[in-house]
Amino acid sequence: MQIKNYLQTIDLTIPRQLQTLVESRRVFNLRNCELSIFESYEQAYDVPLTFNDLVITSMTRGKKIMHLTNKPSFDYLPGESLIVPPQETMIIDFPEATLDNPTQCIALAIDDSYIRETINYLNHYYNSDHEQQNWQLSFHQYHFENNHEITELINKLIRICSSNDKSKNIYADLQLKELLIRLLQSQQLGQAEEGSNNGADGNRQNFVLNYIQEHLTEKIAVDALSRKAYLSRNLFFKWFREQFGITPLEYVNKERIKLAKQLLAKPQSNIYDVSKLCGFTDVNYFIRVFRKVEGTTPKVYQSSCNCN
Structure with missing residues:
Protein backbone atom coordinates (compact mmCIF):
# COMPACT_ATOMS: atom_id res chain seq x y z
CA MET A 1 0.00 0.00 0.00
CA GLN A 2 3.04 2.26 0.29
CA ILE A 3 3.05 5.02 -2.31
CA LYS A 4 5.59 4.40 -5.02
CA ASN A 5 7.99 7.02 -6.28
CA TYR A 6 7.55 6.90 -10.04
CA LEU A 7 9.95 8.46 -12.51
CA GLN A 8 8.79 11.30 -14.71
CA THR A 9 6.92 10.42 -17.91
CA ILE A 10 9.28 10.01 -20.85
CA ASP A 11 7.90 10.45 -24.37
CA LEU A 12 7.87 7.24 -26.39
CA THR A 13 9.87 6.97 -29.59
CA ILE A 14 8.07 8.19 -32.71
CA PRO A 15 6.81 4.99 -34.41
CA ARG A 16 8.54 5.65 -37.75
CA GLN A 17 11.89 5.96 -35.92
CA LEU A 18 11.68 2.52 -34.28
CA GLN A 19 14.36 0.12 -35.49
CA THR A 20 12.90 -2.86 -33.61
CA LEU A 21 9.83 -3.64 -31.50
CA VAL A 22 11.89 -5.33 -28.76
CA GLU A 23 14.33 -3.24 -26.72
CA SER A 24 14.41 -0.30 -29.09
CA ARG A 25 17.14 1.97 -27.72
CA ARG A 26 17.87 5.70 -27.56
CA VAL A 27 21.33 6.62 -26.25
CA PHE A 28 22.71 9.84 -24.72
CA ASN A 29 26.49 9.82 -24.13
CA LEU A 30 28.14 12.02 -21.51
CA ARG A 31 31.66 12.18 -20.10
CA ASN A 32 31.13 9.86 -17.13
CA CYS A 33 27.85 8.13 -17.94
CA GLU A 34 25.62 6.88 -20.71
CA LEU A 35 21.84 7.10 -20.53
CA SER A 36 19.81 4.57 -22.53
CA ILE A 37 16.04 4.51 -22.89
CA PHE A 38 14.73 1.05 -23.82
CA GLU A 39 11.24 0.35 -25.17
CA SER A 40 9.50 -2.90 -26.16
CA TYR A 41 6.23 -3.08 -28.08
CA GLU A 42 5.56 -6.82 -28.34
CA GLN A 43 5.83 -9.91 -26.18
CA ALA A 44 9.31 -11.44 -26.05
CA TYR A 45 11.19 -13.86 -23.84
CA ASP A 46 14.82 -14.63 -22.92
CA VAL A 47 16.17 -11.35 -24.30
CA PRO A 48 19.83 -10.86 -23.18
CA LEU A 49 21.26 -7.47 -22.22
CA THR A 50 24.82 -6.76 -21.00
CA PHE A 51 26.68 -3.54 -20.13
CA ASN A 52 30.45 -3.02 -19.89
CA ASP A 53 29.99 -0.69 -16.90
CA LEU A 54 27.98 -0.78 -13.70
CA VAL A 55 24.40 0.13 -14.60
CA ILE A 56 21.50 1.54 -12.60
CA THR A 57 18.18 0.82 -14.29
CA SER A 58 14.70 2.13 -13.45
CA MET A 59 11.33 1.13 -14.86
CA THR A 60 8.99 3.82 -16.17
CA ARG A 61 6.24 1.82 -17.95
CA GLY A 62 4.91 -1.71 -18.16
CA LYS A 63 6.29 -4.91 -16.70
CA LYS A 64 9.38 -7.04 -17.21
CA ILE A 65 10.45 -10.30 -15.62
CA MET A 66 14.16 -10.24 -14.80
CA HIS A 67 16.52 -13.20 -14.57
CA LEU A 68 19.93 -12.43 -13.05
CA THR A 69 22.82 -14.79 -12.46
CA ASN A 70 22.36 -16.98 -9.34
CA LYS A 71 19.28 -14.99 -8.26
CA PRO A 72 15.57 -15.85 -8.31
CA SER A 73 13.57 -14.23 -11.12
CA PHE A 74 11.33 -11.30 -10.20
CA ASP A 75 8.76 -8.89 -11.63
CA TYR A 76 10.23 -5.50 -12.47
CA LEU A 77 7.73 -2.63 -12.28
CA PRO A 78 7.57 1.18 -12.39
CA GLY A 79 8.80 2.81 -9.19
CA GLU A 80 11.60 0.25 -8.85
CA SER A 81 15.31 0.26 -9.68
CA LEU A 82 18.05 -2.29 -10.15
CA ILE A 83 21.85 -2.22 -9.79
CA VAL A 84 23.77 -4.61 -12.04
CA PRO A 85 27.56 -5.09 -12.05
CA PRO A 86 29.66 -4.78 -15.22
CA GLN A 87 29.56 -7.67 -17.70
CA GLU A 88 26.60 -9.42 -16.02
CA THR A 89 24.03 -10.53 -18.57
CA MET A 90 20.42 -9.84 -17.71
CA ILE A 91 17.86 -12.17 -19.30
CA ILE A 92 14.57 -10.32 -19.71
CA ASP A 93 10.97 -11.38 -20.47
CA PHE A 94 8.29 -9.00 -21.75
CA PRO A 95 5.06 -10.93 -21.07
CA GLU A 96 2.62 -8.01 -21.45
CA ALA A 97 4.26 -5.65 -23.97
CA THR A 98 2.06 -4.49 -26.87
CA LEU A 99 1.91 -1.50 -29.20
CA ASP A 100 -0.68 0.06 -26.88
CA ASN A 101 1.07 -1.00 -23.67
CA PRO A 102 4.85 -0.87 -24.20
CA THR A 103 7.49 -1.33 -21.55
CA GLN A 104 9.96 1.49 -21.00
CA CYS A 105 13.07 1.46 -18.85
CA ILE A 106 16.05 3.76 -18.42
CA ALA A 107 19.57 2.43 -17.91
CA LEU A 108 22.32 4.64 -16.55
CA ALA A 109 25.77 3.13 -17.17
CA ILE A 110 28.44 4.82 -15.02
CA ASP A 111 32.17 4.90 -15.72
CA ASP A 112 34.14 2.72 -13.30
CA SER A 113 36.76 5.37 -12.56
CA TYR A 114 34.02 7.84 -11.58
CA ILE A 115 32.54 5.30 -9.16
CA ARG A 116 35.96 4.64 -7.60
CA GLU A 117 36.54 8.39 -7.25
CA THR A 118 33.21 8.82 -5.43
CA ILE A 119 33.86 5.87 -3.10
CA ASN A 120 37.36 7.17 -2.33
CA TYR A 121 35.78 10.52 -1.47
CA LEU A 122 33.42 8.80 1.00
CA ASN A 123 36.23 6.75 2.54
CA HIS A 124 38.28 9.89 3.04
CA TYR A 125 35.57 12.32 4.11
CA TYR A 126 33.25 10.12 6.19
CA ASN A 127 35.88 8.12 8.06
CA SER A 128 37.60 9.28 11.22
CA ASP A 129 40.68 8.21 13.14
CA HIS A 130 38.39 6.44 15.64
CA GLU A 131 36.17 4.58 13.18
CA GLN A 132 37.18 3.30 9.76
CA GLN A 133 34.59 2.06 7.30
CA ASN A 134 35.03 0.59 3.84
CA TRP A 135 32.33 2.14 1.65
CA GLN A 136 31.42 0.05 -1.40
CA LEU A 137 28.42 -0.68 -3.58
CA SER A 138 26.74 -3.94 -2.68
CA PHE A 139 25.11 -6.12 -5.30
CA HIS A 140 23.44 -8.07 -2.53
CA GLN A 141 20.83 -5.30 -2.34
CA TYR A 142 20.31 -5.12 -6.08
CA HIS A 143 16.53 -4.63 -6.53
CA PHE A 144 14.73 -1.93 -4.56
CA GLU A 145 11.84 0.52 -4.52
CA ASN A 146 12.83 4.09 -5.25
CA ASN A 147 12.68 6.58 -2.42
CA HIS A 148 11.86 10.25 -3.05
CA GLU A 149 15.48 11.42 -3.17
CA ILE A 150 16.67 8.76 -5.61
CA THR A 151 13.63 9.35 -7.84
CA GLU A 152 14.32 13.08 -8.01
CA LEU A 153 18.01 12.55 -8.80
CA ILE A 154 17.28 10.08 -11.61
CA ASN A 155 14.64 12.46 -13.01
CA LYS A 156 17.21 15.28 -13.02
CA LEU A 157 19.78 13.06 -14.74
CA ILE A 158 17.27 12.12 -17.44
CA ARG A 159 16.54 15.80 -18.10
CA ILE A 160 20.24 16.73 -18.11
CA CYS A 161 21.42 13.84 -20.30
CA SER A 162 18.71 14.38 -22.91
CA SER A 163 19.19 18.17 -23.05
CA ASN A 164 21.27 20.24 -25.44
CA ASP A 165 22.88 22.28 -22.67
CA LYS A 166 26.61 22.72 -23.30
CA SER A 167 27.27 22.45 -19.56
CA LYS A 168 25.38 19.19 -19.12
CA ASN A 169 28.53 17.18 -18.28
CA ILE A 170 29.13 19.42 -15.27
CA TYR A 171 25.52 19.20 -14.08
CA ALA A 172 25.42 15.44 -14.66
CA ASP A 173 28.60 14.89 -12.63
CA LEU A 174 27.09 16.67 -9.63
CA GLN A 175 23.87 14.64 -9.78
CA LEU A 176 25.76 11.38 -10.38
CA LYS A 177 27.90 11.88 -7.30
CA GLU A 178 24.86 12.56 -5.12
CA LEU A 179 22.99 9.57 -6.60
CA LEU A 180 25.90 7.23 -5.85
CA ILE A 181 26.29 8.58 -2.32
CA ARG A 182 22.57 8.19 -1.57
CA LEU A 183 22.61 4.63 -2.93
CA LEU A 184 25.63 3.82 -0.77
CA GLN A 185 23.98 5.36 2.30
CA SER A 186 20.75 3.45 1.65
CA GLN A 187 22.69 0.21 1.31
CA GLN A 188 24.67 1.06 4.42
CA LEU A 189 21.43 1.40 6.38
CA GLY A 190 20.15 -1.92 5.01
CA GLN A 191 23.37 -3.70 5.96
CA ALA A 192 23.36 -2.13 9.43
CA GLU A 193 19.73 -3.19 9.95
CA GLU A 194 20.57 -6.72 8.84
CA GLY A 195 23.48 -6.84 11.29
CA SER A 196 21.27 -5.46 14.04
CA ASN A 197 18.56 -8.05 13.35
CA ASN A 198 21.16 -10.83 13.45
CA GLY A 199 22.30 -9.75 16.89
Missing part, protein backbone atom coordinates in the same frame (compact mmCIF):
# COMPACT_ATOMS: atom_id res chain seq x y z
CA ALA A 200 25.53 -8.07 15.84
CA ASP A 201 26.47 -5.28 18.23
CA GLY A 202 30.11 -4.69 17.62
CA ASN A 203 29.99 -1.20 16.14
CA ARG A 204 28.41 2.19 16.63
CA GLN A 205 25.74 1.67 13.95
CA ASN A 206 24.48 -1.56 15.51
CA PHE A 207 24.42 -0.11 19.01
CA VAL A 208 22.19 2.75 17.82
CA LEU A 209 19.85 0.70 15.63
CA ASN A 210 19.49 -2.00 18.31
CA TYR A 211 18.52 0.65 20.85
CA ILE A 212 15.91 2.14 18.50
CA GLN A 213 14.32 -1.26 17.79
CA GLU A 214 14.24 -2.19 21.48
CA HIS A 215 12.59 1.11 22.46
CA LEU A 216 10.39 1.70 19.41
CA THR A 217 7.17 1.76 21.45
CA GLU A 218 8.61 4.22 23.97
CA LYS A 219 9.82 7.78 23.90
CA ILE A 220 13.28 7.77 22.31
CA ALA A 221 15.49 10.55 23.61
CA VAL A 222 18.12 11.93 21.28
CA ASP A 223 20.54 12.13 24.20
CA ALA A 224 20.20 8.37 24.71
CA LEU A 225 20.97 7.72 21.05
CA SER A 226 23.95 10.08 21.25
CA ARG A 227 25.32 8.18 24.22
CA LYS A 228 24.93 4.88 22.38
CA ALA A 229 26.98 6.35 19.55
CA TYR A 230 29.54 7.88 21.98
CA LEU A 231 29.03 11.25 20.30
CA SER A 232 27.80 14.67 21.32
CA ARG A 233 24.24 15.53 20.30
CA ASN A 234 25.33 17.72 17.37
CA LEU A 235 27.96 15.29 16.11
CA PHE A 236 25.46 12.43 16.40
CA PHE A 237 22.98 14.11 14.04
CA LYS A 238 25.77 14.80 11.53
CA TRP A 239 27.16 11.24 11.79
CA PHE A 240 23.74 9.55 11.42
CA ARG A 241 22.86 11.53 8.30
CA GLU A 242 26.27 10.93 6.75
CA GLN A 243 26.01 7.19 7.36
CA PHE A 244 22.40 6.60 6.33
CA GLY A 245 21.23 9.62 4.32
CA ILE A 246 18.30 10.39 6.68
CA THR A 247 17.92 12.00 10.10
CA PRO A 248 17.46 9.95 13.30
CA LEU A 249 13.85 11.18 13.60
CA GLU A 250 13.08 10.16 9.99
CA TYR A 251 14.46 6.69 10.68
CA VAL A 252 12.55 6.29 13.96
CA ASN A 253 9.31 7.39 12.30
CA LYS A 254 9.89 5.04 9.37
CA GLU A 255 10.34 2.09 11.72
CA ARG A 256 7.31 3.09 13.81
CA ILE A 257 5.14 3.26 10.70
CA LYS A 258 6.40 -0.18 9.68
CA LEU A 259 5.21 -1.48 13.06
CA ALA A 260 1.94 0.44 12.74
CA LYS A 261 1.18 -1.28 9.42
CA GLN A 262 1.54 -4.69 11.08
CA LEU A 263 -0.84 -3.68 13.88
CA LEU A 264 -3.39 -2.04 11.56
CA ALA A 265 -3.59 -5.24 9.52
CA LYS A 266 -5.05 -7.03 12.55
CA PRO A 267 -8.88 -7.12 12.71
CA GLN A 268 -10.53 -4.73 15.19
CA SER A 269 -7.34 -2.70 15.70
CA ASN A 270 -7.95 0.87 16.79
CA ILE A 271 -6.02 3.76 15.21
CA TYR A 272 -5.68 5.59 18.52
CA ASP A 273 -4.33 2.48 20.28
CA VAL A 274 -1.97 1.70 17.37
CA SER A 275 -0.63 5.24 17.53
CA LYS A 276 0.09 4.88 21.23
CA LEU A 277 1.63 1.40 20.86
CA CYS A 278 4.00 2.76 18.21
CA GLY A 279 5.38 5.47 20.46
CA PHE A 280 3.34 8.43 19.19
CA THR A 281 1.91 10.64 21.93
CA ASP A 282 -0.34 12.58 19.51
CA VAL A 283 -2.66 10.63 17.18
CA ASN A 284 -2.89 13.57 14.76
CA TYR A 285 0.90 13.62 14.43
CA PHE A 286 0.81 9.85 13.86
CA ILE A 287 -1.69 10.31 11.02
CA ARG A 288 0.46 13.04 9.42
CA VAL A 289 3.62 10.92 9.61
CA PHE A 290 1.79 7.83 8.30
CA ARG A 291 0.48 9.79 5.33
CA LYS A 292 3.92 11.23 4.58
CA VAL A 293 5.59 7.80 4.64
CA GLU A 294 2.85 5.69 3.04
CA GLY A 295 1.01 8.20 0.87
CA THR A 296 -2.33 7.40 2.51
CA THR A 297 -4.02 7.63 5.93
CA PRO A 298 -4.02 4.87 8.56
CA LYS A 299 -7.79 4.50 8.13
CA VAL A 300 -7.58 3.96 4.36
CA TYR A 301 -4.68 1.56 4.83
CA GLN A 302 -6.60 -0.40 7.45
CA SER A 303 -9.65 -0.61 5.17
CA SER A 304 -7.54 -1.98 2.33
CA CYS A 305 -6.11 -4.65 4.64
CA ASN A 306 -9.59 -5.70 5.78
CA CYS A 307 -10.75 -5.97 2.15
CA ASN A 308 -8.02 -8.48 1.27
Whole structure:
Protein backbone atom coordinates (compact mmCIF):
# COMPACT_ATOMS: atom_id res chain seq x y z
CA MET A 1 0.00 0.00 0.00
CA GLN A 2 3.04 2.26 0.29
CA ILE A 3 3.05 5.02 -2.31
CA LYS A 4 5.59 4.40 -5.02
CA ASN A 5 7.99 7.02 -6.28
CA TYR A 6 7.55 6.90 -10.04
CA LEU A 7 9.95 8.46 -12.51
CA GLN A 8 8.79 11.30 -14.71
CA THR A 9 6.92 10.42 -17.91
CA ILE A 10 9.28 10.01 -20.85
CA ASP A 11 7.90 10.45 -24.37
CA LEU A 12 7.87 7.24 -26.39
CA THR A 13 9.87 6.97 -29.59
CA ILE A 14 8.07 8.19 -32.71
CA PRO A 15 6.81 4.99 -34.41
CA ARG A 16 8.54 5.65 -37.75
CA GLN A 17 11.89 5.96 -35.92
CA LEU A 18 11.68 2.52 -34.28
CA GLN A 19 14.36 0.12 -35.49
CA THR A 20 12.90 -2.86 -33.61
CA LEU A 21 9.83 -3.64 -31.50
CA VAL A 22 11.89 -5.33 -28.76
CA GLU A 23 14.33 -3.24 -26.72
CA SER A 24 14.41 -0.30 -29.09
CA ARG A 25 17.14 1.97 -27.72
CA ARG A 26 17.87 5.70 -27.56
CA VAL A 27 21.33 6.62 -26.25
CA PHE A 28 22.71 9.84 -24.72
CA ASN A 29 26.49 9.82 -24.13
CA LEU A 30 28.14 12.02 -21.51
CA ARG A 31 31.66 12.18 -20.10
CA ASN A 32 31.13 9.86 -17.13
CA CYS A 33 27.85 8.13 -17.94
CA GLU A 34 25.62 6.88 -20.71
CA LEU A 35 21.84 7.10 -20.53
CA SER A 36 19.81 4.57 -22.53
CA ILE A 37 16.04 4.51 -22.89
CA PHE A 38 14.73 1.05 -23.82
CA GLU A 39 11.24 0.35 -25.17
CA SER A 40 9.50 -2.90 -26.16
CA TYR A 41 6.23 -3.08 -28.08
CA GLU A 42 5.56 -6.82 -28.34
CA GLN A 43 5.83 -9.91 -26.18
CA ALA A 44 9.31 -11.44 -26.05
CA TYR A 45 11.19 -13.86 -23.84
CA ASP A 46 14.82 -14.63 -22.92
CA VAL A 47 16.17 -11.35 -24.30
CA PRO A 48 19.83 -10.86 -23.18
CA LEU A 49 21.26 -7.47 -22.22
CA THR A 50 24.82 -6.76 -21.00
CA PHE A 51 26.68 -3.54 -20.13
CA ASN A 52 30.45 -3.02 -19.89
CA ASP A 53 29.99 -0.69 -16.90
CA LEU A 54 27.98 -0.78 -13.70
CA VAL A 55 24.40 0.13 -14.60
CA ILE A 56 21.50 1.54 -12.60
CA THR A 57 18.18 0.82 -14.29
CA SER A 58 14.70 2.13 -13.45
CA MET A 59 11.33 1.13 -14.86
CA THR A 60 8.99 3.82 -16.17
CA ARG A 61 6.24 1.82 -17.95
CA GLY A 62 4.91 -1.71 -18.16
CA LYS A 63 6.29 -4.91 -16.70
CA LYS A 64 9.38 -7.04 -17.21
CA ILE A 65 10.45 -10.30 -15.62
CA MET A 66 14.16 -10.24 -14.80
CA HIS A 67 16.52 -13.20 -14.57
CA LEU A 68 19.93 -12.43 -13.05
CA THR A 69 22.82 -14.79 -12.46
CA ASN A 70 22.36 -16.98 -9.34
CA LYS A 71 19.28 -14.99 -8.26
CA PRO A 72 15.57 -15.85 -8.31
CA SER A 73 13.57 -14.23 -11.12
CA PHE A 74 11.33 -11.30 -10.20
CA ASP A 75 8.76 -8.89 -11.63
CA TYR A 76 10.23 -5.50 -12.47
CA LEU A 77 7.73 -2.63 -12.28
CA PRO A 78 7.57 1.18 -12.39
CA GLY A 79 8.80 2.81 -9.19
CA GLU A 80 11.60 0.25 -8.85
CA SER A 81 15.31 0.26 -9.68
CA LEU A 82 18.05 -2.29 -10.15
CA ILE A 83 21.85 -2.22 -9.79
CA VAL A 84 23.77 -4.61 -12.04
CA PRO A 85 27.56 -5.09 -12.05
CA PRO A 86 29.66 -4.78 -15.22
CA GLN A 87 29.56 -7.67 -17.70
CA GLU A 88 26.60 -9.42 -16.02
CA THR A 89 24.03 -10.53 -18.57
CA MET A 90 20.42 -9.84 -17.71
CA ILE A 91 17.86 -12.17 -19.30
CA ILE A 92 14.57 -10.32 -19.71
CA ASP A 93 10.97 -11.38 -20.47
CA PHE A 94 8.29 -9.00 -21.75
CA PRO A 95 5.06 -10.93 -21.07
CA GLU A 96 2.62 -8.01 -21.45
CA ALA A 97 4.26 -5.65 -23.97
CA THR A 98 2.06 -4.49 -26.87
CA LEU A 99 1.91 -1.50 -29.20
CA ASP A 100 -0.68 0.06 -26.88
CA ASN A 101 1.07 -1.00 -23.67
CA PRO A 102 4.85 -0.87 -24.20
CA THR A 103 7.49 -1.33 -21.55
CA GLN A 104 9.96 1.49 -21.00
CA CYS A 105 13.07 1.46 -18.85
CA ILE A 106 16.05 3.76 -18.42
CA ALA A 107 19.57 2.43 -17.91
CA LEU A 108 22.32 4.64 -16.55
CA ALA A 109 25.77 3.13 -17.17
CA ILE A 110 28.44 4.82 -15.02
CA ASP A 111 32.17 4.90 -15.72
CA ASP A 112 34.14 2.72 -13.30
CA SER A 113 36.76 5.37 -12.56
CA TYR A 114 34.02 7.84 -11.58
CA ILE A 115 32.54 5.30 -9.16
CA ARG A 116 35.96 4.64 -7.60
CA GLU A 117 36.54 8.39 -7.25
CA THR A 118 33.21 8.82 -5.43
CA ILE A 119 33.86 5.87 -3.10
CA ASN A 120 37.36 7.17 -2.33
CA TYR A 121 35.78 10.52 -1.47
CA LEU A 122 33.42 8.80 1.00
CA ASN A 123 36.23 6.75 2.54
CA HIS A 124 38.28 9.89 3.04
CA TYR A 125 35.57 12.32 4.11
CA TYR A 126 33.25 10.12 6.19
CA ASN A 127 35.88 8.12 8.06
CA SER A 128 37.60 9.28 11.22
CA ASP A 129 40.68 8.21 13.14
CA HIS A 130 38.39 6.44 15.64
CA GLU A 131 36.17 4.58 13.18
CA GLN A 132 37.18 3.30 9.76
CA GLN A 133 34.59 2.06 7.30
CA ASN A 134 35.03 0.59 3.84
CA TRP A 135 32.33 2.14 1.65
CA GLN A 136 31.42 0.05 -1.40
CA LEU A 137 28.42 -0.68 -3.58
CA SER A 138 26.74 -3.94 -2.68
CA PHE A 139 25.11 -6.12 -5.30
CA HIS A 140 23.44 -8.07 -2.53
CA GLN A 141 20.83 -5.30 -2.34
CA TYR A 142 20.31 -5.12 -6.08
CA HIS A 143 16.53 -4.63 -6.53
CA PHE A 144 14.73 -1.93 -4.56
CA GLU A 145 11.84 0.52 -4.52
CA ASN A 146 12.83 4.09 -5.25
CA ASN A 147 12.68 6.58 -2.42
CA HIS A 148 11.86 10.25 -3.05
CA GLU A 149 15.48 11.42 -3.17
CA ILE A 150 16.67 8.76 -5.61
CA THR A 151 13.63 9.35 -7.84
CA GLU A 152 14.32 13.08 -8.01
CA LEU A 153 18.01 12.55 -8.80
CA ILE A 154 17.28 10.08 -11.61
CA ASN A 155 14.64 12.46 -13.01
CA LYS A 156 17.21 15.28 -13.02
CA LEU A 157 19.78 13.06 -14.74
CA ILE A 158 17.27 12.12 -17.44
CA ARG A 159 16.54 15.80 -18.10
CA ILE A 160 20.24 16.73 -18.11
CA CYS A 161 21.42 13.84 -20.30
CA SER A 162 18.71 14.38 -22.91
CA SER A 163 19.19 18.17 -23.05
CA ASN A 164 21.27 20.24 -25.44
CA ASP A 165 22.88 22.28 -22.67
CA LYS A 166 26.61 22.72 -23.30
CA SER A 167 27.27 22.45 -19.56
CA LYS A 168 25.38 19.19 -19.12
CA ASN A 169 28.53 17.18 -18.28
CA ILE A 170 29.13 19.42 -15.27
CA TYR A 171 25.52 19.20 -14.08
CA ALA A 172 25.42 15.44 -14.66
CA ASP A 173 28.60 14.89 -12.63
CA LEU A 174 27.09 16.67 -9.63
CA GLN A 175 23.87 14.64 -9.78
CA LEU A 176 25.76 11.38 -10.38
CA LYS A 177 27.90 11.88 -7.30
CA GLU A 178 24.86 12.56 -5.12
CA LEU A 179 22.99 9.57 -6.60
CA LEU A 180 25.90 7.23 -5.85
CA ILE A 181 26.29 8.58 -2.32
CA ARG A 182 22.57 8.19 -1.57
CA LEU A 183 22.61 4.63 -2.93
CA LEU A 184 25.63 3.82 -0.77
CA GLN A 185 23.98 5.36 2.30
CA SER A 186 20.75 3.45 1.65
CA GLN A 187 22.69 0.21 1.31
CA GLN A 188 24.67 1.06 4.42
CA LEU A 189 21.43 1.40 6.38
CA GLY A 190 20.15 -1.92 5.01
CA GLN A 191 23.37 -3.70 5.96
CA ALA A 192 23.36 -2.13 9.43
CA GLU A 193 19.73 -3.19 9.95
CA GLU A 194 20.57 -6.72 8.84
CA GLY A 195 23.48 -6.84 11.29
CA SER A 196 21.27 -5.46 14.04
CA ASN A 197 18.56 -8.05 13.35
CA ASN A 198 21.16 -10.83 13.45
CA GLY A 199 22.30 -9.75 16.89
CA ALA A 200 25.53 -8.07 15.84
CA ASP A 201 26.47 -5.28 18.23
CA GLY A 202 30.11 -4.69 17.62
CA ASN A 203 29.99 -1.20 16.14
CA ARG A 204 28.41 2.19 16.63
CA GLN A 205 25.74 1.67 13.95
CA ASN A 206 24.48 -1.56 15.51
CA PHE A 207 24.42 -0.11 19.01
CA VAL A 208 22.19 2.75 17.82
CA LEU A 209 19.85 0.70 15.63
CA ASN A 210 19.49 -2.00 18.31
CA TYR A 211 18.52 0.65 20.85
CA ILE A 212 15.91 2.14 18.50
CA GLN A 213 14.32 -1.26 17.79
CA GLU A 214 14.24 -2.19 21.48
CA HIS A 215 12.59 1.11 22.46
CA LEU A 216 10.39 1.70 19.41
CA THR A 217 7.17 1.76 21.45
CA GLU A 218 8.61 4.22 23.97
CA LYS A 219 9.82 7.78 23.90
CA ILE A 220 13.28 7.77 22.31
CA ALA A 221 15.49 10.55 23.61
CA VAL A 222 18.12 11.93 21.28
CA ASP A 223 20.54 12.13 24.20
CA ALA A 224 20.20 8.37 24.71
CA LEU A 225 20.97 7.72 21.05
CA SER A 226 23.95 10.08 21.25
CA ARG A 227 25.32 8.18 24.22
CA LYS A 228 24.93 4.88 22.38
CA ALA A 229 26.98 6.35 19.55
CA TYR A 230 29.54 7.88 21.98
CA LEU A 231 29.03 11.25 20.30
CA SER A 232 27.80 14.67 21.32
CA ARG A 233 24.24 15.53 20.30
CA ASN A 234 25.33 17.72 17.37
CA LEU A 235 27.96 15.29 16.11
CA PHE A 236 25.46 12.43 16.40
CA PHE A 237 22.98 14.11 14.04
CA LYS A 238 25.77 14.80 11.53
CA TRP A 239 27.16 11.24 11.79
CA PHE A 240 23.74 9.55 11.42
CA ARG A 241 22.86 11.53 8.30
CA GLU A 242 26.27 10.93 6.75
CA GLN A 243 26.01 7.19 7.36
CA PHE A 244 22.40 6.60 6.33
CA GLY A 245 21.23 9.62 4.32
CA ILE A 246 18.30 10.39 6.68
CA THR A 247 17.92 12.00 10.10
CA PRO A 248 17.46 9.95 13.30
CA LEU A 249 13.85 11.18 13.60
CA GLU A 250 13.08 10.16 9.99
CA TYR A 251 14.46 6.69 10.68
CA VAL A 252 12.55 6.29 13.96
CA ASN A 253 9.31 7.39 12.30
CA LYS A 254 9.89 5.04 9.37
CA GLU A 255 10.34 2.09 11.72
CA ARG A 256 7.31 3.09 13.81
CA ILE A 257 5.14 3.26 10.70
CA LYS A 258 6.40 -0.18 9.68
CA LEU A 259 5.21 -1.48 13.06
CA ALA A 260 1.94 0.44 12.74
CA LYS A 261 1.18 -1.28 9.42
CA GLN A 262 1.54 -4.69 11.08
CA LEU A 263 -0.84 -3.68 13.88
CA LEU A 264 -3.39 -2.04 11.56
CA ALA A 265 -3.59 -5.24 9.52
CA LYS A 266 -5.05 -7.03 12.55
CA PRO A 267 -8.88 -7.12 12.71
CA GLN A 268 -10.53 -4.73 15.19
CA SER A 269 -7.34 -2.70 15.70
CA ASN A 270 -7.95 0.87 16.79
CA ILE A 271 -6.02 3.76 15.21
CA TYR A 272 -5.68 5.59 18.52
CA ASP A 273 -4.33 2.48 20.28
CA VAL A 274 -1.97 1.70 17.37
CA SER A 275 -0.63 5.24 17.53
CA LYS A 276 0.09 4.88 21.23
CA LEU A 277 1.63 1.40 20.86
CA CYS A 278 4.00 2.76 18.21
CA GLY A 279 5.38 5.47 20.46
CA PHE A 280 3.34 8.43 19.19
CA THR A 281 1.91 10.64 21.93
CA ASP A 282 -0.34 12.58 19.51
CA VAL A 283 -2.66 10.63 17.18
CA ASN A 284 -2.89 13.57 14.76
CA TYR A 285 0.90 13.62 14.43
CA PHE A 286 0.81 9.85 13.86
CA ILE A 287 -1.69 10.31 11.02
CA ARG A 288 0.46 13.04 9.42
CA VAL A 289 3.62 10.92 9.61
CA PHE A 290 1.79 7.83 8.30
CA ARG A 291 0.48 9.79 5.33
CA LYS A 292 3.92 11.23 4.58
CA VAL A 293 5.59 7.80 4.64
CA GLU A 294 2.85 5.69 3.04
CA GLY A 295 1.01 8.20 0.87
CA THR A 296 -2.33 7.40 2.51
CA THR A 297 -4.02 7.63 5.93
CA PRO A 298 -4.02 4.87 8.56
CA LYS A 299 -7.79 4.50 8.13
CA VAL A 300 -7.58 3.96 4.36
CA TYR A 301 -4.68 1.56 4.83
CA GLN A 302 -6.60 -0.40 7.45
CA SER A 303 -9.65 -0.61 5.17
CA SER A 304 -7.54 -1.98 2.33
CA CYS A 305 -6.11 -4.65 4.64
CA ASN A 306 -9.59 -5.70 5.78
CA CYS A 307 -10.75 -5.97 2.15
CA ASN A 308 -8.02 -8.48 1.27
